[in-house]
Amino acid sequence: MRHTATSLLLAALAISACKSKGSPGPTEPGPTPAIALSISTGGATVVQGGTTPVSATLTRSGGFTGDVLLTVDGVPSGVTGSVSTPVTSGGTTSATITIAVAASTAPGTYSLTVRGTGSGVAAVSAPFTLTVTQAPDFSLAITPGSASVTQGLTSTSIAVTITRTNYTDPVALALGGTVPAGVTATFTTTSFTVTVGPATAPGVYNLSVTGTGTPGTKSTPFVLTVVAAGSFALAITPVGGVSVEQGTPNSSKTVTITRTNYTGSVTLTAENLPAGLTAEFDPNPTAANSSILTLTATGAVAPATYSITIRGTGPASLRAPGGLESLEATTTLAVTVTAPTGTFSLGLALSCGAITILQGAVDDSRVVTINRTSFAAPVGLAVDGLPAGLTAGFASSPTTGTTSRLTLTASAAVAPGSYNLTIRGTGPALLRAPGAPNAILASVPLTVTVAAGAAATPDVLDYDFATGLMGWAPGLSCPSQAQPDWGAVIVQEQMFVMNGRGPAGN
Structure with a gap:
């Protein structure tokens, strides 16, 4: 450690000794001249760039009236001392030593000595411990230190690191340097993003990120590259x-x-x-x-x-x-x-178009066929003209297929009688706007006779496999016909017995 001496010369007041009048007598030995030194504190902590006052008191005795030189020994580089105007009262002189610590002085603890020396007296000293602490400060760093941003877009987040030393107050962050028109930065305490306006000229801009706080303004370089937006x-x-x-x-x-x-x-x-x-x-x-x-x-x-x-x-x-x-x-x-190029028509898969159904019965033997000609769209099915108590449903509707089974259900309350119904098929609703082609509408008539309910007694149905003639028992749906579809046999909650006759192969 390099030691320098900061000296203080205190001008002492000369004190004349009292002498008696008359002839001199024998000379007697006088008191021994001496000085004493004391300071107000044995140490102080000073931040870099700061100062501290130390009060010093010098006392003369033994008839000493000479000058005293005060020095501070052991000071590190950057530490200086200055003395205020001394005040002398009797044999005591008081002064203030101001110790100043430069911002460049290394932090640490230093053992100093305040020393007083004079001619004809023994030197005196007082120890003083100086602790130098680092000044409040901060530094900035960003990661990454550059960004490439397309016109009209915003950069990804860039991390900001603030390293603090004995400093906890806020740091105001900003984008520094010659910021081009249309470029803005949005900061949080730990990051920032850069937004480039659509009219900002492409190019490389050497900017900085600045932080301002009590210790001052610090900055770190930031390179922004504005890229043409493309197309x-x-x-x-x-x-x-x-x-x-x-x-x-x-x-x-x-x-x-x-x-x-x-x-x-x-x-x-x-x-x-x-x-x-x-x-x-x-x-x-x-x-x-x-x-x-x-x-x-x-x-x-x-x-x-x-x-x-x-x-x-x-x-x-x-x-x-x-x-x-x-x-x-x-x-x-x-x-x-x-316009739609296809059409469709409806038909009944069974040969008879009339159905007789008992009150309280269900008939699900009818299959509606959809005969399509270049028409693949869904077809919705419905039955018009149904009386109260008679309902109709389809196995699938709307359907993109070619068949759908019809189920008729007659409640016990439906009035007996014959009803002329219509099975209607329609294409998608969007084709049925005013002026839509008729090809997306089709219908087929159906007559349903509702008969009063009867007791469930066995009915006998004779079928001749050789001639294909069927004799229908009371309560079934169709009159006698040649070679009917086997599926036309309808039970309608009654029992029947079928007697078949013909070649064994049938």
Whole structure:
């Protein structure tokens, strides 16, 4: 440790000795001249850049009136001392020694000595312990120290580390340097993000992150690279127009997105659509490179060819005034709407169109057939003209199949009598708008006779396998007919006995 001496010269007042008048007598030995030194404290703690006062008291005795030199020995580099104007009263002189610690002085504990020396007297000293502590301070660091941000977008989070020494007060963070127009930073206590406006010029900017607190303003370098936003283009694949049949969704087209230095989302919309023609995109918005387009035309759309526009746009914030025109693209598609080319008709799978059903009985022998001609859409089935107490249901409705079993249920309260009903089939509702083709509507008549209930007694049904003639017992549904469908035998909550005769092979 390098020691330097900080000296203090105290001007002592000369005190004249009292002498008696007359002839001198014998000379007697006088008191021994001496000085004594005391300080107000044996030590102090001083922060770097700070000061501390120490009161010193010097006492003369033995007739000593000379000057005394005060020095501080053992001081480290950067520590100095200064003395205020001394005050002398009698043989005592008081002064204040101000010890100043430079900001560069290394923290630590130092053993100092305050020493007093004079001519003709023995030197005196007083120990003093100086503890130097580090000044309140902080430093900044960011990770990473640079960021590359596309026009109109925001950077990922950048970590900020504040290293504190004897300092707990807030630190105000900011983006420093020559910040380009359109660039802003959002800080938390531990991180920040940088947002680049769509009009900020691409380039490399040497900036800094600054922190301001009581110890001052600190900074650390930050390099921002602004990248041009890029662009994207749209196309329809497969190439060419598309034909959409009324009532049948068409998902044969895909919107492809070709990106150039752009990874953000794209929102797709369809424009110039006629009323009744809709367009859906999946997914939408999309950060991928394609989206499936589904077109659906109702019966309200007149068959014709329509030119529609597919538009893709980037985030709305990028398309504000002064934003990026490159983040918007369009393409066109010719859509030809056609009327349904197929038809269908209805029929009963059994040969007789009349049914007799007892009160309280259930008839599920009838199968409705749907005869389709190039018509694949679902067909909904219903029965019109039902009286109170007679209900009808179908095994499947709507159905894309070719058959559906009809079940008639007569309650005990339904009035006996014959009822002329209609089995109605309809295509999808979107095809049945005003002006829709008749081909999507079909019907078949059905007569149902409800008979009063009878006791459950066995009925005998004779069937001749050789001639195919059947004799119907009372209460069954059809009159005698040739070669009826075996499924036409209806029990209707009665018992029957079938007597068959004919070749054994039948």
